[in-house]
Amino acid sequence: MRDNFFAPDRVNYILRTYLPTWNYEARVEEIVRFCKETDTHHVMLFTDAQHICWNQLTLDEAKLEAANIAKAKARLAQDGIRVGINSSYTMPQSRFDHRGQCDYDYWVTRADGSCDHRIPCPLDPKLDTYLKAFYTILADVHADYIYLDDDHRYLFHGDNNTFGCHCDLHLKTFTERTGSERTREALNDALLNDAAVRRQWIEMLGERLVEIARIVSDTVHAVDPDVEVGQMVPCVHPLPAMGHSITNVMDAMAPVTRPVVRPCIGPYGDTIRRHIIPGMFYLEFIGHVLGDDVDYTPEIETTPHTRFSMSMTTVRFHITQALLNGMNNPALSTSGYMGNSMFLEPEWVLFLRNERAWFEGIRSIAPQRGTRCGVQLIFDFDSTKANPNPIDDVNDQNWPAFMLCDVLGNMGFAYTFDDSPVRFLAGDTVYALPDTQLQELLSGNLILDASAAKALVDRGYAGQVGCSPGEAIAPFGGEECTDVDFFGPYVGDFFSHKATPLQAIRQLNIADSAKVLSHIIDHDRKRVAPGMILFENALGGKIAVFACRIGSSDPDTRHLVCYQRQWVMRQILAWMAPESMPVFVESPKDFAVQCWDDGNRLLACITNLSYDNTDEITVEINVAGLTPAAVRYIDDDGASQSLTEYIEDVSTDAQMLWRIQRPMPLLRSLVMIVER
Numbered sequence: 001m002r003d004n005f006f007a008p009d010r011v012n013y014i015l016r017t018y019l020p021t022w023n024y025e026a027r028v029e030e031i032v033r034f035c036k037e038t039d040t041h042h043v044m045l046f047t048d049a050q051h052i053c054w055n056q057l058t059l060d061e062a063k064l065e066a067a068n069i070a071k072a073k074a075r076l077a078q079d080g081i082r083v084g085i086n087s088s089y090t091m092p093q094s095r096f097d098h099r100g101q102c103d104y105d106y107w108v109t110r111a112d113g114s115c116d117h118r119i120p121c122p123l124d125p126k127l128d129t130y131l132k133a134f135y136t137i138l139a140d141v142h143a144d145y146i147y148l149d150d151d152h153r154y155l156f157h158g159d160n161n162t163f164g165c166h167c168d169l170h171l172k173t174f175t176e177r178t179g180s181e182r183t184r185e186a187l188n189d190a191l192l193n194d195a196a197v198r199r200q201w202i203e204m205l206g207e208r209l210v211e212i213a214r215i216v217s218d219t220v221h222a223v224d225p226d227v228e229v230g231q232m233v234p235c236v237h238p239l240p241a242m243g244h245s246i247t248n249v250m251d252a253m254a255p256v257t258r259p260v261v262r263p264c265i266g267p268y269g270d271t272i273r274r275h276i277i278p279g280m281f282y283l284e285f286i287g288h289v290l291g292d293d294v295d296y297t298p299e300i301e302t303t304p305h306t307r308f309s310m311s312m313t314t315v316r317f318h319i320t321q322a323l324l325n326g327m328n329n330p331a332l333s334t335s336g337y338m339g340n341s342m343f344l345e346p347e348w349v350l351f352l353r354n355e356r357a358w359f360e361g362i363r364s365i366a367p368q369r370g371t372r373c374g375v376q377l378i379f380d381f382d383s384t385k386a387n388p389n390p391i392d393d394v395n396d397q398n399w400p401a402f403m404l405c406d407v408l409g410n411m412g413f414a415y416t417f418d419d420s421p422v423r424f425l426a427g428d429t430v431y432a433l434p435d436t437q438l439q440e441l442l443s444g445n446l447i448l449d450a451s452a453a454k455a456l457v458d459r460g461y462a463g464q465v466g467c468s469p470g471e472a473i474a475p476f477g478g479e480e481c482t483d484v485d486f487f488g489p490y491v492g493d494f495f496s497h498k499a500t501p502l503q504a505i506r507q508l509n510i511a512d513s514a515k516v517l518s519h520i521i522d523h524d525r526k527r528v529a530p531g532m533i534l535f536e537n538a539l540g541g542k543i544a545v546f547a548c549r550i551g552s553s554d555p556d557t558r559h560l561v562c563y564q565r566q567w568v569m570r571q572i573l574a575w576m577a578p579e580s581m582p583v584f585v586e587s588p589k590d591f592a593v594q595c596w597d598d599g600n601r602l603l604a605c606i607t608n609l610s611y612d613n614t615d616e617i618t619v620e621i622n623v624a625g626l627t628p629a630a631v632r633y634i635d636d637d638g639a640s641q642s643l644t645e646y647i648e649d650v651s652t653d654a655q656m657l658w659r660i661q662r663p664m665p666l667l668r669s670l671v672m673i674v675e676r
């Protein structure tokens, strides 16, 4: 049985880098120096120099790389530094034809018959042979763990409307499995239009991913039963369409003691500031799915560039967020994967040294998993398999998770995957949920986008939803805020649907008792359809429906993220269950809030998402019995300090309001703790 290589009671930095065979001596000593200067005791070494090598090492190359890593492992051990391996077998970093480099009979093939000659078809038997040889070589290094990079999926899924791979071998295998022979065109048509065929196909895609994971783990464990095979979880939202449910692949990796898992952290840059909060979805959701009994090494990078693409402030925010999610072993890529010096971005060393106290302070107060508060988002890995409808675009089967976290998170509404009094369903997940759960959801507080409302109607719950989404509306121009109670100061205002996808707004055919909050208007400012409605159903449920579909990759969410929508959402949540917003920043308007409450302690992470610095915020508190006297915060040195002297109680009869005077620059979160 292996030892616990990550110390349990500290923040374990991991340097994640490529150690070049061509510059071994200089770089390995630099690694030692970097580790000493930053109090780092773990290094994760790539098997290849991504971008400047082919996508799959030859076995001879693999032997050279493995020997290089083994040599480094011995050298680093002299300074108490441990080594893990980051492997990839088809990461498509090279954009060029690989037929001269690798010997495969089948290459991934799109629905239109075109091939991607960078990536072997996952079914090709020659891949089994390769994986067995490749992982035997890597296992012989006896590193702590071997990660499969996030190429362990159907990377080309969605290209040219392709479901998985459409090569001849996939066609033949599916024919044998189903007894029905189909041409490529007929298969693609069936996958888009025949839900039963689609379900069988997704199962086949998923089974192969599980099988490959098992081949790798069996191979590794035949050489060394103590090496963990780890999963670099890719972006989660497309996985339901390829039969990957994270746990099925993780189980096949046969964890030795504790699974080793790396969640991704969203966009590899902070040039789009509004993507930082939704990018946290992947890490947060993986933690929710897999729980505490996992060694998480979240991906943290300025890679592949420097502060030109990712600021150290964002890196600090990412590590803070990882720690709040119980992920204490950040894997730091400081200089890309091409063998460059880990000192490429000089700021890292200073940063890791200076911020350790803050990180340890956050780790020491990290909330208990399962206690996160806010609007609950629900996603099911069977959502695509369960969808009975024809689909136009494979990518529409992705969960709209990023967009929901964008909309809620960027407008300051706490969200969660734990149980909560308010739920938000969007997309096709409804089709995968059992009737007992749907009835429970409909008898509570439920917010729906047009797709989820349509799915509930399909499931026979039109009477409980209060509307039936019909055809797409065209033309539309904007949305008028019409309800006085719910739009308050914004009644009579409009917000734009300038970038809303043309098919995204549905005609809501509403029940007589539904309350219309806003109207879609045309270019003559004529009201053509309801924009948002509320409905109270016979089950006692309070339902809110958006006429707009929230897509998985909508290019622009400004029709959803605006002052008017923020105001109405806040009124809707207050009408449904104010406790779903334990803390809400009333001013300024663009703060993110994350909350955890275990009954004894409320923890709120309050973050300025704006370039506009402020020295004062006003927060609404929706938790009974809290007083400013009991509020503490974590200072920059990681110490818990009283926040009381910075709080002025400005509550009214209707609202508990605290004015907090603290400098709040972009992304430097105020982590506030209130003990009861």
Ligand SMILES: [Zn+2]
Pocket (backbone or CB within 6 Å): 106, 107, 108, 109, 121, 122, 123, 165, 166, 167, 168, 169, 170
């Ligand atoms: Zn194939």
